[in-house]
Amino acid sequence: xxxxxxxxxxxxxxxxxxxxxxxxxxxxxxxxxxxxxxxxxxxxxxxxxxxxxxxxxxxxxxxxxxxxxxxxxxxxxxxxxxxxxxxxxxxxxxxxxxxxxxxxxxxxxxxxxxxxxxxxxxxxxxxxxxxxxxxxxxxxxxx
DNA sequence: GCCAACGTTGGC
DNA sequence: GCCAACGTTGGC
Numbered sequence: 001x002x003x004x005x006x007x008x009x010x011x012x013x014x015x016x017x018x019x020x021x022x023x024x025x026x027x028x029x030x031x032x033x034x035x036x037x038x039x040x041x042x043x044x045x046x047x048x049x050x051x052x053x054x055x056x057x058x059x060x061x062x063x064x065x066x067x068x069x070x071x072x073x074x075x076x077x078x079x080x081x082x083x084x085x086x087x088x089x090x091x092x093x094x095x096x097x098x099x100x101x102x103x104x105x106x107x108x109x110x111x112x113x114x115x116x117x118x119x120x121x122x123x124x125x126x127x128x129x130x131x132x133x134x135x136x137x138x139x140x141x142x143x
Numbered sequence: 144g145c146c147a148a149c150g151t152t153g154g155c
Numbered sequence: 156g157c158c159a160a161c162g163t164t165g166g167c
Contacts, residue, residue, distance in 0.1 A: 010165085033163095034150075055165055099166080118149060118164050 004124040005040065005050035006113060007065065007087065016052050016062040019089050026068045026088030029121075030076040037121035041085045042071045049143060050087065051124065051132065053113070060096040061132060064143060065089055094137035107131050 007029060009015070019027060032038055044067045052063040069086035102108045108131060112122035124132075133140040 008165090036150090059166075117166075120164080 003044070003048050004126065004129040005044065005048060005067075006053055006061075006122045006124050007050050008053045008055045008120045008122075010056045011054045011058055012056075016054065016089070016092075019052060019065065019087070020063070022088065024068075024088055026065075026086045028069075028075060028086050029084045030074045032074070032084055032121060033082060034120060036119055038071075038082060038084070040121045040123060042083070044071065044085050046070060049090065049129075051129075052089070055120075058096075059100070060098040061093055061136060062096050063089060063092050064138075090143070091138075095135070097132050097136045101135055102132070105131065105135070 009019075029041065032041065046067055046069070048067045050065050050067070051061045052065050053061050065087040067085050068088045071083045071085050073080070074082040074084045099113065102111060102113055108114065108128055111124070111128050112119060116122060130140040133143065
């Protein structure tokens, strides 16, 4: 069974537009220096889906990505502690889901986006996934 | 730009 | 192994 995740990125460092420009090839999700975030990436499997969230500016889920390479050494460091997956863009959120929307929805009050504000790679529960997809104008079954 | 929250580091 | 100092993240 597939798992769901959420990746945060500051759009001026790595935006959804840049991610989409990488197309089906995808891109290494490098630069993570946090054990919890790394452990989440190590738990990912090929084909796992994730939300792409813009932090700092935007503050919204703007699209959906999928894991297309398992966690492997991060090319931006020689430190063997850090590794990361590759992800590729799947589709846009027809209607981006803002942090405000998430916080306003009682069904999402336990979401890591709210409770673990600073964690940059987070797990998303099935129910949360479905709910955010619906809020964004996507049928969760069609993804 | 500020600052609260929180993760990491390093001295003891 | 504790905990104070420090650095970073990210919402506002």
